[in-house]
Amino acid sequence: MEKVKKKIGSFSFWNWVTASIIFRLILIYFPKNLNLSSRPEVSTPLTSFRRLAEGYWLKQSFMSPYAGSMYHGSPLLLSLLGPLTINRIEGQPNHLLYSLVSVIADVVSAMLIRATGQNLRLAYLRSLESLDLVKQIEVSGDIAALIYLCNPFTIVACVGLSTSPIENMAVILCLYGACSRLIPLAAFGWVIATHLSLYSAILIIPVIFLLGCGPDSPPRKLFLQRHQQKEVLNQSKLPPRFSWGPVIHFAFWAFLWSVYVLVLCGISLKQFGGLWEMFKSTYGFILTVEDLSPNIGVLWYFFAEVFEFFRNFFLIVFHVNILFMILPLAIRLRHRPCYLAFVYVAICSMLKSYPSVGDSALYLGLLGWFVNELADMQFSLFLFCGYVGVSLLSPVMHNLWIWRGTGNANFYFATAMVYACLQIVLVVEGVSAMLNHDRKLRNLITGKPQDAKS
Amino acid sequence: MVLLQRPHILLLLIDTHQFLQCWIAFGSANEEGQQQEEFSEELLVKPLPDHKLLAHFHFQSSAPPSTSNGCHHHLFPKAISQLVQKFRVKEMELSFTQGRWNYESWGGFDPISSSNAKPPGVELWAVFDVPQHHIDASWKNLTHTLSGLFCASINFLESTATYSTPEWSFPPASGNVRYGTLPCEAVCTENLTPWLKLLPCRDKAAIALLLDRPSLYRGFYHSQRLHLTSTESSSEGIDSGIILEQTLTVVLQPNSERAIEVHASEKHVQPSWSLSSIFGKQVSGRCVLAKSSSVYLLLDRGLVAELKFPNKENGKSAANGLTSENFWSNPSFELSVNPDRIFLEESSSHSKSLSILYMFQVEKYSESEPFDIGLMWKVPVAWLCQQTPLHASRFFMGSGNERGAIAISLKSTQFTEGFMSANSKDGSCELRVDVFQVVPWYVKVYFHSLRVFVDQQPRAVSDFIEKIHVSPSKDKMSPGVMEVVLKLPCRVNTAALTIEFDKGFLRIDEYPPDANQGFDIPSAIISFPNFHASMVFLEDDSLNRSPLLSKFQEKCPVMSYTEVLLVPLTTPDFSMPYNVITIKCTVFALYFGSLLNVLQRRVAEEERFLKAKAAKKTGRLPLLLSKLSAKLRGSGINQD
Secondary structure (H helix, E strand, C coil), X not given: CHHHHXXXXXXXXXXXXXXXXXXXXXXXXXXXXXXXXXXXXXXCXXXXXXXXXXXXXXXXXXXXXXXXXXXXXXXXXXXXXXXXXXXXXXXXXXCHHHHHHHHHHHHHHHXXXXXXXXXXXXXXXXXXXXXXXXXXXXXXXXXXXXXXHHCHHHHHHHHCCCCXXXXXXXXXXXXXXXXXXXXXXXXHHHHHHHHHCHHHHHHHHHHHHHHHHCCCCCCHHHHHHHHHHHCCCCHHHCCCCCCHHHHHHHHHHHHHXXXXXXXXXXXXXXXXXXXXXXXXXXXXXXXXXXXXXXXXXXXXXXXXXXXXXXXXXXXXXXXXXXXXXXXXXXXXXXXXXXXXXXXXXXXXXXXXXXXXXXXXXXXXXXXXXXXXXXXXXXXXXXXXXXXHHHHHHHHHHHHHHHHHCCCCHHHHHHXXXXXXXXXHHHHHHHHHHHHHHHHHXXXXXXXXXXXXXX | CHHHHHHHHHHHHHHHHHHHHHHHHHHHXXXXXXXXXXXXXXXXXXXXXXXXXXXXXXXEEEECCECCCCCCCCCCCHHHHHHHHHHCEEEEEEEEEECCCCHHHHXXXXXXXXXXXXXXXXXXXXXXXXXXXXXXXXXXXXXXXXXXXXXXXXXXXXXXXXXXXXXXXXXXXXXXXXXXXXXXXXXXXXXXXXXHHCCCCCCCCHHHHHCCHHHHHCCCXXXXXXXXXXXXXXXXXXXXXXXXXXXXXXXXXXXXXXXXXXXXXXXXXXXXXXXXXXXCCCECXXXXXXXXXXXXXXXXXXXXXXXXXXXXXXXXXXXHHCCCHHHHECCCEEECCCCCEEEEEXXXXXCCCCCEEEEEEHHHCCCCCXXXXXXXXXXXXXXXXXXXXXXXXXXXXXXXXXXXXXXXXXXXXXXXXXXXXXXXXXXXXXXXEEEEEEECCCEEEEEEEEEEEECCEEECHHHHEEEEEEECCECCXXXXXXXXXXXXXXXXXXXXXXXXXXXXXXXXXXXXXXXXXXXXXXXXXXXXXXXXXXXXXXXXXXXXXXXXXXXXXXXXXXXXXXXXXXXXXXXXXXCCHXXXXXXXXXXXXXXXXXXXXXXXCCXXXXXXXXXXXXXXXXXXXXXXXXXXXXXXXXXXXXXX
């Protein structure tokens, strides 16, 4: 009976996957990609398809792709995706090949999310078993993969020809590798993700925890308490202690891959400005927030308005804000490295200089892994409505301001502000719900009545 | 006694000094042969087809290379020679223009229009004779100097985002050129006065007397230009010779009294004019410092063809005869003053008819007998000026404040067909067009989106673009420059280049005070390097050649400027900085505070547990500390 149910479940899963792919293909065949590729929500200066094409054109005409202030992506992306920006097939929509690459990247990401989710679930079931707290856990991997595939944000980013599906795939690859202990793969994913967007660098902390003590589990203290209660110390049932071996292995591979990537970049930029120019116009561009074109983040308007002599101060404050939270989160959530990764990704996509909906798509997809743990999360309906509202209002405000000239910049900035607040609520409530979930587990084990306040 | 003698000594000193100076100057003039500083002034008047009148003032001063005169000059403006020596300017041109040259009715294929039709506002280019890495510094200093000299905001050209380095499409092709324009600069009399100060006689005598401000600025177009060329100094210690050429080109509407009286039937008769009626002044006396001062009246090819001079067939002989009555008393018009000389153009390949130049020497006239020529039309005449091979115009496409496209469209003029048929010897006839376009950095051009349309059909870019040079814009650093060489078939009717762009977003302090007015995109320069606008006039004495006529003989490529475009950019709310900073910081504080709160919050039961733990764990050190503090407190109390 259960098998049949599972079969039906998996059957409907594949149905959903094909449906989402077909939906993407239909959208691709719309004329001009529904103008999605020039929407500020989809294409930021870092992920814009037109800038990629411009960079490729400059490179083809023997100029440095970073010669103007147009292209700010990786030179590897230029070599891999650049040719697809000009290849045209007669009778087919422009950039069909590029769109297909995006679709494939999305599907691969979804599959990796699914596999990681299943891994996580198995590991979690095992640890719950060892705590004698077995309960039915739904197949969270499938849910996460479907959330990722059917999320309108993902679809828009994919059809809008932005490079964020590729960036997201690198991040997911890194997490997948770390979860399934494929250390070279994890290192590769991490290096590529960092190379494509600087912010992914902080994922090294969850990856180290994943490799050091394994995937998400209840706090280690609970296991010890449980065994003290039972007065039998079964070492095999305890989660392993932190082991440095895989971490060193990871560091070695990460070093190897980064040298490899840098050498490749150096070769492709040999006749131009070299690696220094690349760092200046990719990482430097991210850190100094030079482009003030509107996006769904809040930094553009801030730096358009702020006085010149405060600019550097605020640049430091906003970037350090990301770093400030790394340590407290790592201490509190060290037993749940995947959840830690989710929180980091969410914080980055909230505070990064050029956010796009592709970044939101990534962390919303990862959120799907924790549907069981976050079942008690507060404000989930409010958040859902907020996301829907902002994604409807934001284009309207943009249209009023830019195209009709009837609104002004404050209208659009207000929606960006609301969006930032929604993400703050999501992160704070998510962390709070996860900590409460741990408390609940401990109360179950110690047998104490549940605290009314928690 | 001593006190009395002192003034004498001083006088003596001054005398000897002056004498020495004169002697040195005289000696140097002798040393260099007969070369001396020269100044000449000329005025060219030309009737235009649309009932308007072109007046072109040409003042030329030259300082020959000399060894010793250093900063001393007789006629040459000191400010200019210092500027040339300080910044080692090889060639420079500065123009102040208001109004737009109407290429369609005022012509574009003659020396006057191709070198004096300038884009609106200020245009400055300079070639420097300094090492590559000093050029930008020299340019910066030059802009500041010129800005002070001409009371204009030329100093805005100092920032690297406003000027560019044309590689090869700009005429003085060399790597040391810097080119900058200020399209929105308003030009008025405060720019003209310092310009006139450079003339030895200012506007107090002879031709410059005609520069009456109200009548000049009432015109449809006026462009004052300053062009200087310094000749290479052959050896050390010799200052370079400088030729300073100042021109003022105005297009005016002659409003003769007769024009009001004329009947409706005579509407098409060109208005009659005289110098005193258009400028309100007459040329009285001469500038004694000028080598020559003369006034010319030019009837261009099209007009001459219409007028049908009686002895046009044997024009050459007439030019030799010079005093042929037929040339100036014509059935269709009448000149009030007899010309001193008449020049006929040498036959050119471009056109069948030849233009005629009447010369009047101002020297002959005095204050009691002022010079004033007038031209009275008797019959209606209609003609066309010679046009550029292709008429260029430029416009924006798209709407909204996010993105758009610039289109440069080229339309063939009637002139082209006639010329092409004459010029195409073998079947493959090609028309070369150079396009030079500078875009400011806030117009972010996608060069990969360059499209070519020939005869309204989209065509492959590589088929028509022979050469392209692009230097993409860097934010706040340098403007985008595009130089394209187009090879179009001669039979082309229309051609268009389009290129897409995104509009940039600036910080609030980068917007000018009138932010919603928009930003100007400088004119594109369209040049036809295979066509040369030159007019060669038959002259008998080549030694005593007039600078204006020798200027006409120079082969300069035909050039035209497109319109200046005004691009509106979105503005942020200028009143918001404090609100944005506070709101944004509040949200960040909210994030930081609430997340930290969640992370370190402990529920009541945990709190109790921790307290108990703390109590149990109280070791020796805390105990000691508490004792110490108690003691300290106790002693503090005791001391009180």
